[in-house]
Amino acid sequence: MNAPSSIIQLVEHFHQQIDLYRSGSLNETQTRIEFIDPFFAALGWDISNEKQASDIYKDVVHEDTLKISDAKKAKAPDYSFRVGGVRKFFVEAKKPAVNVGKNISAAFQVRRYGWSAKLPLSILTDFEEFSVYDCRIMPNKNDPASTARIKYFKYTEYVDKWKEIYELLSKEAVLNGSLERFAETKVKAGITVDKAFLQEIENWRENLATNIAWRNLQIQQRELNFAVQMTINRIVFLRICEDRGIEIYEQLFNLLRLENIYQELGRLFINADYRYNSGLFHFQTEKGRDNPDDFTLSLKIDDTTLKPIIRKLYPPESPYEFSVISVEILGQVYEQFLGKIITLSASRQAVVEDKPEVRKAGGVYYTPSYIVDYIIKQTIGKVLEGKKPEKIQEITIIDPACGSGSFLIVAYQFLLDWYLQQYLQNFKKYKKKYIKLLAIIGV
Numbered sequence: 001m002n003a004p005s006s007i008i009q010l011v012e013h014f015h016q017q018i019d020l021y022r023s024g025s026l027n028e029t030q031t032r033i034e035f036i037d038p039f040f041a042a043l044g045w046d047i048s049n050e051k052q053a054s055d056i057y058k059d060v061v062h063e064d065t066l067k068i069s070d071a072k073k074a075k076a077p078d079y080s081f082r083v084g085g086v087r088k089f090f091v092e093a094k095k096p097a098v099n100v101g102k103n104i105s106a107a108f109q110v111r112r113y114g115w116s117a118k119l120p121l122s123i124l125t126d127f128e129e130f131s132v133y134d135c136r137i138m139p140n141k142n143d144p145a146s147t148a149r150i151k152y153f154k155y156t157e158y159v160d161k162w163k164e165i166y167e168l169l170s171k172e173a174v175l176n177g178s179l180e181r182f183a184e185t186k187v188k189a190g191i192t193v194d195k196a197f198l199q200e201i202e203n204w205r206e207n208l209a210t211n212i213a214w215r216n217l218q219i220q221q222r223e224l225n226f227a228v229q230m231t232i233n234r235i236v237f238l239r240i241c242e243d244r245g246i247e248i249y250e251q252l253f254n255l256l257r258l259e260n261i262y263q264e265l266g267r268l269f270i271n272a273d274y275r276y277n278s279g280l281f282h283f284q285t286e287k288g289r290d291n292p293d294d295f296t297l298s299l300k301i302d303d304t305t306l307k308p309i310i311r312k313l314y315p316p317e318s319p320y321e322f323s324v325i326s327v328e329i330l331g332q333v334y335e336q337f338l339g340k341i342i343t344l345s346a347s348r349q350a351v352v353e354d355k356p357e358v359r360k361a362g363g364v365y366y367t368p369s370y371i372v373d374y375i376i377k378q379t380i381g382k383v384l385e386g387k388k389p390e391k392i393q394e395i396t397i398i399d400p401a402c403g404s405g406s407f408l409i410v411a412y413q414f415l416l417d418w419y420l421q422q423y424l425q426n427f428k429k430y431k432k433k434y435i436k437l438l439a440i441i442g443v
C-alpha cells in the first residue's frame with residue numbers, strides 16, 4: 001500500500017520548516033491543526049466531523065483542557081478515537097519542541113490515560129515522532145519513555161511504513177478488529193487498572209480500620225465498617241470530580257500542607273453535602289430522608305494514615321486518570337471491595353476478612369457487561385418500545401440485589417441514549433431538550 005499524496009506533501013512541508021518548528025515556533029494547537037489532524041484524516045477518520053454525526057457517535061472527540069485555576073489544570077486526552085461511541089484509543093499531542101522519544105512525563109501521561117481506560121494502546125506524537133504504547137502495562141512515573149512502547153516512527157518513515165501504520169490505526173483497520181487482535185497478544189507484565197485500584201483501596205481499608213479502632217476506643221464494629229467505607233468513598237468521589245472538572249482540582253492534595261487533615265476533610269465533606277443530594281454526604285436532618293451521619297466527622301484519624309492515601313491519588317505517585325476510568329470499571333472494583341468486612345477482636349485489633357456469604361459462595365462474582373446489556377435491553381428496552389419521551393417520565397427502575405450498582409448504571413445510560421435518539425428523530429420538536437441533555441451528560 002502506497003502512502004496517499006496528502007501524507008507525502010505533509011511530510012515534505014514539515015521537513016522544510018523542521019528547524020523552525022523544533023525551536024518552538026509551532027505550538028501544540030498549531031501542530032494539531034496543521035499536521036496531526038490531516039495525518040489521521042488520511043487514515044480515514046472523520047477528524048472534523050464533516051459527516052455531522054451526532055455528538056455521541058463522532059469518530060473523534062477533541063478533549064478540551066478543563067482549566068480550574070491559573071496555576072492548575074485537570075487535563076483530558078487531546079483526542080479520543082471512537083467507533084460507534086466506544087473508545088478505541090487516545091492520542092496525546094505535543095509540539096515539535098518536545099522530545100517525544102525521550103520525554104518521560106509525556107509518555108507517563110499518555111500511558112496513564114490508556115491504562116486507566118483499559119484501552120489496548122494509545123499514541124503520543126508531535127508529528128516529528130510517533131510513539132505507540134501498549135497500555136495494558138501499568139505505568140510508573142520513573143519508567144523511561146521507551147517502556148511499553150511497541151512502535152516508534154520518525155516523520156521521515158511515514159511514507160515507507162504507511163502500510164504498517166494503516167493496518168493498525170486506520171478507521172478501516174479498527175473496524176475490522178485490528179485493536180482486538182493486538183489485545184489478544186501476550187502482555188509482558190502488568191496489572192489491569194481495576195485490579196490495581198482494588199489492591200489500593202483494600203490497603204487503605206486496612207490502614208484506616210487499624211488507625212480508627214486505635215484512636216476511637218468506643219467505636220463498635222458496625223460503626224467502624226461504616227466509617228471506613230464512607231471515608232474511602234467520599235475521598236474517591238471528590239477526587240473523581242476533580243479530574244472531571246466538577247470540583248476544584250487538587251483541593252484534596254492541598255490538604256497535605258496542613259495539620260489535622262481529617263478535620264479539614266470534614267469541611268470539604270460538609271460543603272459537598274450542600275452541593276450534592278446524596279447519601280454519601282448526609283450530615284443534616286432532612287424531611288423524608290434517613291437519619292443523617294452524626295458521628296464520622298467527629299472521629300480521630302491520624303495524618304500519617306491519610307497522607308499516603310491522598311498522595312496516591314495524584315500524579316506522579318498515581319497511575320490513575322479518573323477522568324477516563326469508566327463507571328463500569330469502578331463498579332467492578334467496588335463489587336469485590338464490598339465482599340469483605342472489618343471485624344474487631346477482643347483486644348480491639350481490626351481484621352479484614354471475607355463476609356460469611358462470600359466465603360460460602362466461594363468468592364464475589366461480577367456479572368459480565370454483555371449479560372448486563374442483554375438483560376437491560378430485554379427488560380427496559382421492551383418497556384420503551386413504541387413510546388414517546390413524554391410517556392415514560394414516571395418510569396421507576398429497581399435492582400433489588402444491588403451491589404455496586406452496575407445494572408442501574410447501565411440502565412441509566414440506556415435511558416440517556418434512548419432519549420437522545422428520540423430527540424434526534426424529531427429534532428425540531430425536541431431541539432432544546434436535546435441540547436440540554438447533551439450539556440448534562442457532558443458530551
